[in-house]
Amino acid sequence: MRTHILCLFILVINIQGFSQKIETDIFDDLKFESRDKQYTASLKRNIFDDLIFSDSRDNKITLENKYLHLEHQGVFENSEEKINLFRNLIHDYRHDEKYEQTYAVDILDKVVIQDNRNGKVEYGKDIFGNQTYSEKSNGIEKSMKRNFQGGLDYNENNKTATLQKDLYNRWKYVDSSGNEFVFGDRTWNSLKGKFKTEEDIFFSLIKAFFND
Template sequence: MKHFCFLLFFSVSLINAQKIDKNLFGNYEYQSKNKNFSADLKKDIFDNIIYTDNNNNEIIFEKKYVSKFIPGLFKNEGYSIQFFRTQIRTFANDNNYKQKFEIDILGKEIISDNRNNTSEAKTDIFGNYQYVDRYNNESTSISQDLHGNWNFKRGNQTASLEKNFNSTYTYKDSVNNILEINSAAFQKLKNKLGGEKEVFFFLIYHFLD
């Protein structure tokens, strides 16, 4: 394990030390010192952002997805270089991996790859969030019901977050955790984390995962 961590640290350090160049077309290029690994981050004529490397990896971020989630790409150079470095670290030791990030015509956010993994997120006609993830033949779902309560399921694991009539919230999960949160405390969590969905993710991470 220590040997693996050292190699990972060494690899990341080398990537950070290398210069990332910008070509005449405004796209980013990287090549390792020994020239064994090279990668590119480019914007195509449709404003999609595409990462490729000589390990035959290709990651496509379609225009609508970029605009919603990573709008700084190819607008802020520091942000773009850091993003490129993250992709290099992620995929430098992988081969033949293809992944696409997109938003379809109905607004559904879709991430899919060539290894039969997918995730889909959308807001239904009632404004409730729905998410399904399929990874390594295991399915995870997170959803809101018509009352705005949150539900999580992954294999035998389940969790819920419900708003009560007295404006308190109750978190429950399949390992018998029960947590009552008063309105003021819940509002503080929302302000800190960003919203109800993020609070639910936070509780799942700390109590169930």
């Protein structure tokens, strides 16, 4: 399962020359052709105000209108933002082939990302306003949600991790790989300053320690 990530430093290095090759047609759609003319791509707006990325390698990425308003506000009014989105899509998919993916928002306002390789990601908020995340890709299922004690639970194919306050009101991370960390106020405040939300802190800890 692939999700494109914006503003990567390496992306800036790799596609500095792309702007010279990106053109806007009379319909305000974007087109790109590589210098060797071996790769072409386009970003078009359909009648439903979705954006459709397609290229000469038979990749197709659909960003539905509701998703664009949620995650890319102003993309239709800001030409530079639209071009940057196009650049990212080119970078993410130009080495793939026959890959299809749709970014949508369901009736519960959850973002749903699905592809033609049995991959699926869902994220949003539950009825209490807490962030939730689930992913299925290559036979692996992952999920993150807030528990009734106010902590966070993560599951990945029967392996688990939790981020929960202990009896002394300190945040504690524990996972099924045997990792256990208790954070003092200074360390926790530093993490909050860097990652902003408890969910983002939790994901950073999972990425760093979960599979150790």
